[in-house]
Amino acid sequence: MIQKINRMSLVEQVAAQIEELIQSEQWTVGAKIPPETELMEQFAVSRNTLREAIRALVHAGLLETKQGSGTIVRSKNTLDAALKKYVKKATMLETVDVRIALEKQAAELAAHHRTDQDLAQLEASIKACQQAAEQDDVDQFIASDINFHKAVVHAGNNQLLIQLYEPLTEVLYAFIQDIITLDKPFQYEEGLHTDLLDAIRTQDAEAAAHYIESYLKIVKENVMTMMEE
Amino acid sequence: MIQKINRMSLVEQVAAQIEELIQSEQWTVGAKIPPETELMEQFAVSRNTLREAIRALVHAGLLETKQGSGTIVRSKNTLDAALKKYVKKATMLETVDVRIALEKQAAELAAHHRTDQDLAQLEASIKACQQAAEQDDVDQFIASDINFHKAVVHAGNNQLLIQLYEPLTEVLYAFIQDIITLDKPFQYEEGLHTDLLDAIRTQDAEAAAHYIESYLKIVKENVMTMMEE
DNA sequence: ATGGCCCAATCATCCTACAACTTTTAAAAG
DNA sequence: CTTTTAAAAGTTGTAGGATGATTGGGCCAT
Numbered sequence: 001m002i003q004k005i006n007r008m009s010l011v012e013q014v015a016a017q018i019e020e021l022i023q024s025e026q027w028t029v030g031a032k033i034p035p036e037t038e039l040m041e042q043f044a045v046s047r048n049t050l051r052e053a054i055r056a057l058v059h060a061g062l063l064e065t066k067q068g069s070g071t072i073v074r075s076k077n078t079l080d081a082a083l084k085k086y087v088k089k090a091t092m093l094e095t096v097d098v099r100i101a102l103e104k105q106a107a108e109l110a111a112h113h114r115t116d117q118d119l120a121q122l123e124a125s126i127k128a129c130q131q132a133a134e135q136d137d138v139d140q141f142i143a144s145d146i147n148f149h150k151a152v153v154h155a156g157n158n159q160l161l162i163q164l165y166e167p168l169t170e171v172l173y174a175f176i177q178d179i180i181t182l183d184k185p186f187q188y189e190e191g192l193h194t195d196l197l198d199a200i201r202t203q204d205a206e207a208a209a210h211y212i213e214s215y216l217k218i219v220k221e222n223v224m225t226m227m228e229e
Numbered sequence: 230m231i232q233k234i235n236r237m238s239l240v241e242q243v244a245a246q247i248e249e250l251i252q253s254e255q256w257t258v259g260a261k262i263p264p265e266t267e268l269m270e271q272f273a274v275s276r277n278t279l280r281e282a283i284r285a286l287v288h289a290g291l292l293e294t295k296q297g298s299g300t301i302v303r304s305k306n307t308l309d310a311a312l313k314k315y316v317k318k319a320t321m322l323e324t325v326d327v328r329i330a331l332e333k334q335a336a337e338l339a340a341h342h343r344t345d346q347d348l349a350q351l352e353a354s355i356k357a358c359q360q361a362a363e364q365d366d367v368d369q370f371i372a373s374d375i376n377f378h379k380a381v382v383h384a385g386n387n388q389l390l391i392q393l394y395e396p397l398t399e400v401l402y403a404f405i406q407d408i409i410t411l412d413k414p415f416q417y418e419e420g421l422h423t424d425l426l427d428a429i430r431t432q433d434a435e436a437a438a439h440y441i442e443s444y445l446k447i448v449k450e451n452v453m454t455m456m457e458e
Numbered sequence: 459a460t461g462g463c464c465c466a467a468t469c470a471t472c473c474t475a476c477a478a479c480t481t482t483t484a485a486a487a488g
Numbered sequence: 489c490t491t492t493t494a495a496a497a498g499t500t501g502t503a504g505g506a507t508g509a510t511t512g513g514g515c516c517a518t
Contacts, residue, residue, distance in 0.1 A: 036469070161326065298500080
């Protein structure tokens, strides 16, 4: 059996290797990578070739270059960057509907697959929400609330779903902030969280999906009223 | 309010312009773009700068270069390429669960927002399935079936959701082929499609979600039995 | 300490040259 | 005239060098 020769261009090879370095966390997010001159030697390619590879990853959102300063690792994967770009362009209403879709499914999966560790994480998130609420710390509360929802999605144990969900949260952060601060003197209804937690704990998928739905229905209504203004 | 100075590099500017050309279909998918020498003049930048811009878009999956031949437009948007890459790496089980999440939500939305045009498209897809089934044309049937599900998602009228769903279908195509050809002498249960169509027509969101769920549960079970082998 | 200046490091852009590959053209062979 | 072969032209890939622009740190005078 004769195989086709895999003729990857040098640029692609270099880019793939750098991606691998980032993926394996040998180059960690936030860290500065070696300067061009050094990388030229290490990869044994010309300046042009190296720069094209780096530029490709910069455009993909994995790296960020600053003239005069250097190049740093910005993100671990491409999908995250691409999704963020798209979510930003989408309307808030569409984003919420997608969030409902993903989070509902995640909650059902969580009810099936949740581990003791997942439950502990969920409880910790709820406790953080309580504390933030007691101290009237709105920012902290939003962060904790989002952490709770992230924990639900993580408990679902579906990597692809997690990858898709993650970028949504960041975009929603600013929005939720608006709702809470604008809408009403913010008060924490703990029941929304604990009901969901109980459903996941007792592995009642149907109830878990129901609670997510009723919670996000409120969010959706807030979005729609905001759009009317 | 002080704004940051927008200091876009030449490469970014060129890349953005090319992306725009592709997005606006002035450069259509499959068509060959002008050679480097020509683009250098048009953008009034050096070859390096132009090449870095093109390379970024090649890496993103929008363009494809072949040495000695030229560069062609490969895809209209970045998300599609990035998602495909990720979905390919994900397990089939995870992919199916994500598909359930998106398609269920889309079906509910479709029940609310469907237009007469959407209904006509759904009916046409069902008819195509029937014809393919009568002629025992498996490939054609799978294509028609996928078209039906795409039509459902499109009827949901959520661009972000559509963007996320689209890449899943391609990956699932080959898989569905395996199920049908391998599992049993393939027979078309028209009820699955018509029930869903009726639910969407009568705007019964709950029933629509239910039919999607029961349909995809079968798919999921097939995936799980295949994985055991 | 503060502000201004210089200097080294680093990325940005441009240029030229050549190699590798593809397509077209034209010549040569039948 | 058709087919084959070879040359030529066109296009992308890689290399190396040169200069400009920006950043960050160190030095010095105030």
